[in-house]
Amino acid sequence: MPSSIVLTGATTGIGRATALRLAGRAGHLVLHGLEPESRVADLLGEVRAALPRGGTLSYLAADFSQLVEAERLVSDIRAVTDRVDLLVNNAARPGPASRTVTDTGYEVTFQTNYLAPVVLTSGLLDLVTEGRIVNVASATHLSATLHLDDLGLARHGYSPSTAYAHSKLALVTYTCWLAAHRPSPSVDVVSVHPGIIATRLLHAMFSIGGDRPEHAAANLEYVASRRDDNGTYYDERDPASPNPEAADPATQDRLHAVTVDLLAY
Template sequence: MPTDPTPGPAGDPSTSRTPTIVLTGGTSGIGRATALALAGTAGHLVLHGLEPEHDVTDLLDAVRAAMRPGTPLTYVAADYGDLAAVTGLARQIRASTDRIDLLVNNAARPGPATRTISDDGNEVTLQTNYLAPVLLTTGLLDLIGRDAPGRIVNVASATHLSATLYLDDLSLAHHPYSPSTAYAHSKLALVTYSCWLAAHRPRRSLDVVSVHPGVISTQLLHAMFSIGGERPEQAAVTLRYVAARRDDNGTYYDERRPAPPNPQASDPATQDRLHDLTARLLRDHL
């Protein structure tokens, strides 16, 4: 774990306030390791996963053991392949807390072997990795940083740097498809959204950043790439470090280093157009 005492929503040694943390995709891979890494810093941990609670009892027991005695742990299940479920997830989170200090949008999927359209009419990788996090964030935004500094950390990927954002074809109907292309495209959309939200944050007490957590050995990585990677615990160290920063609104991190994102993500006109398209795609769920 990082040893520097830099204050931030993941734990501020200069105050007695312990943060309410929402972590999505927290039951496997990077998310599972991050749940365990953040557990000891939380005043209330809201953990999201795809699985029903009875299937992740071992993880929840391990997370509780790492938390301060008496600290609440809330588990909520939702499938990001169903946007109505994401709307319901936001309602469940709101029912469990009246404030959020840190939201980590980590839930993601690899691109499937062939282009697949969700029941909501979207390419499934874009929906899971981009539309669902935007929908959840929008549903929780008024709770984040409302009465103290708040933070949104969107878990991206360095693959976004080589991608092109197809604003006229977000579901990749008219462009060559591959699992890695769909994944990189979705992560470019997420980084672009992060930059847009940073420029349009509803209050100055809220910082929005995105982060490439490293090349990490997970089922997600190996579903698309025949390469090795670091252990998920290494990504968890990175995410905990980035979660503890402050006054860096709009930053893209390449692991722990601020770095330029894909130029499309930094372009205000591209950001605004993606925002408008996204609002149309989500209008029935907002």
């Protein structure tokens, strides 16, 4: 049966390539982007052409640097579908040059790359009754340390790449927590490092080259099509060990408790 798929950060880089790749097996493809719909008409036309007969496409814009927009995205998605077979949390930003705090008081990288996907996932969880949640992480999380007492990195030496890796460690830790507390055995929650890919995000933080976004899209499609792998962290297509902090149930629980306090639910 064609799937109901939600993909964030779908308008550029890995997300764009993944949208085009997943379109062929989507009964209903819900794409999220930062840009208003009028600015992504070309992409939406390409995606629509790749849908199977009878497939439908929805596009919803939300800026995750406004947490209220992540919350609104939940409502907007719920208004267009009552089922999610695959949720891919792909949207993310590099750390800005200097530490930046959002209107809601959170360091912007942490909010965009961690808090917003948690809001989205929590808000859609009851729609994922027999499906998969794929969180796009990064191998940079392996070298990070989770500062549970300073998640906004106010005291622990901010740098753009540190903030980015820290946000991804939080996302992998959350993935492990959710895998252990999944609503049903028919829901699998995994995270994946998509590869080193030549995108705006990569070049904003690292002076290295990378593979084409289509390489990562193929990895994400592969991971999205696995089964019975709840809690797995993938390095591209290979199951791998995540940062030991992410795998530690006590750390997972502490992050969850702090996150609940931050989001007040």
